[in-house]
Amino acid sequence: MRFSQSIVLSDSTSAAEARRVSLRMAESLGLNETKAGEAAIIVTEAARNAVIYGGGGELVLCGQKNKDAAQLDILALDRGPGIPDLPRALEDGYSTGGTPGTGLGAIRRMAASFDVFSTATGTALFARVVQFASAPVVHSTLEVAGIAVPLMGERVCGDNLAWSCSSDRLAVLAVDGLGHGPNAADAADEAVRIFHTYAQQSPGEVMGRLHDALKKTRGAAAAMAELRPLAGTLIYAGVGNISGVILSDALGRNLISHNGTLGHIMARVQEFKVEWPRDGILIMHSDGLQSRWDLSRYPGLLARQPALIAGILFRDFRRQRDDASVLVVKAAR
Numbered sequence: 001m002r003f004s005q006s007i008v009l010s011d012s013t014s015a016a017e018a019r020r021v022s023l024r025m026a027e028s029l030g031l032n033e034t035k036a037g038e039a040a041i042i043v044t045e046a047a048r049n050a051v052i053y054g055g056g057g058e059l060v061l062c063g064q065k066n067k068d069a070a071q072l073d074i075l076a077l078d079r080g081p082g083i084p085d086l087p088r089a090l091e092d093g094y095s096t097g098g099t100p101g102t103g104l105g106a107i108r109r110m111a112a113s114f115d116v117f118s119t120a121t122g123t124a125l126f127a128r129v130v131q132f133a134s135a136p137v138v139h140s141t142l143e144v145a146g147i148a149v150p151l152m153g154e155r156v157c158g159d160n161l162a163w164s165c166s167s168d169r170l171a172v173l174a175v176d177g178l179g180h181g182p183n184a185a186d187a188a189d190e191a192v193r194i195f196h197t198y199a200q201q202s203p204g205e206v207m208g209r210l211h212d213a214l215k216k217t218r219g220a221a222a223a224m225a226e227l228r229p230l231a232g233t234l235i236y237a238g239v240g241n242i243s244g245v246i247l248s249d250a251l252g253r254n255l256i257s258h259n260g261t262l263g264h265i266m267a268r269v270q271e272f273k274v275e276w277p278r279d280g281i282l283i284m285h286s287d288g289l290q291s292r293w294d295l296s297r298y299p300g301l302l303a304r305q306p307a308l309i310a311g312i313l314f315r316d317f318r319r320q321r322d323d324a325s326v327l328v329v330k331a332a333r
C-alpha cells in the first residue's frame with residue numbers, strides 16, 4: 001500500500017495544515033505515537049522553512065506500508081533563493097527562525113534518512129520516518145523513491161507506482177489510468193494489485209496480465225522494469241505513455257514503450273534487456289511530467305537521495321493539467 005498527498009505551502013497557516021495532514025497519514029500508516037510525533041515536528045519545521053525562507057512551495061507526503069514496516073517520506077519543495085550556509089544550517093539547534101531547538105539539525109537527527117538539495121533556484125528537503133516490525137521496506141542495494149500526486153482539485157490519484165523486491169531483484173511499476181479522477185484511480189489501483197500478484201513474472205508477461213485485468217476498467221498506460229543489480233541487467237516493457245530513462249555518467253538511455261492502452265488496445269508487447277550500470281539511475285514518469293526535462297542544470301543532484309531527484313523533477317517539470325507521478329531507483333549510498 002502506498003499513497004501520496006500534497007499540500008500547498010503559501011502562508012503562516014500552511015504549517016499547521018501540513019501537520020494535521022501528516023498526523024492523519026501517520027494514523028493510517030499505523031505509526032506509533034513517537035514516530036507520528038517526530039513526523040509532525042519534521043513536517044511543521046520543513047513547512048515553516050519553505051514559507052519563511054523559500055517564499056512558499058509545496059509539501060509532498062508519501063506513505064508506504066507492508067507487513068514488515070511503515071514509512072512516511074516527507075518532501076518540502078520551494079523555489080526560493082536557497083539556503084546560503086547549508087553546513088551551518090544543519091548544525092543541531094541552529095535556527096534563524098527563532099524556533100527553540102528545532103531546525104534542520106533536529107530534522108536530520110529524527111529522520112531515518114535525510115537529504116537537502118539547495119541552490120539559488122530553490123530548496124528540496126527530504127526526510128523519512130520509518131517504523132519497522134521486522135525488516136525495512138527497501139531493497140538492500142537499491143533505493144527507490146516515488147511521488148504520485150493527483151491533479152489539483154482531485155481527491156484520488158489516477159497515477160500509481162509500486163515496487164516489489166527480493167534479494168537479487170527489484171521490480172517496479174509505473175501506471176497512469178486514462179484521464180484522471182476516480183475511474184482513472186480504479187484502473188491504476190487494479191494495475192498495482194495485479195502487479196503485486198505477478199511481480200515475480202517478467203515485465204512482458206505482467207503487461208499481458210495487466211491488459212487482461214484492465215478490460216473491465218477505463219484502461220491505463222503502464223511500464224515495468226525488472227532490475228538485477230548483481231547481474232547488471234534491466235528488463236523493461238511498457239504499453240502507452242510512460243517515460244523511462246536510465247541515466248549514467250550524465251548520458252541518457254531511453255527505454256521504449258509501444259503504443260496502446262492496457263485493457264483496450266495492446267498491439268504489441270516487447271521486452272528490452274539493457275545493461276544496468278553500477279552508477280545507473282532509473283527514472284520513470286507519467287505524462288503529468290514534461291518529457292523534455294534536463295537535470296544537467298542541477299549540479300550534484302544525481303549523487304543525492306532518489307527522493308530528491310524525484311522531488312526536483314516533480315517541482316520543476318510538472319504539467320498542471322493531469323495527475324503526475326515519478327519514480328527513481330538508484331544504488332544505495
Ligand SMILES: [Mn+2]
Pocket residue numbers: 176179286287288322323
Ligand atoms: Mn496522464
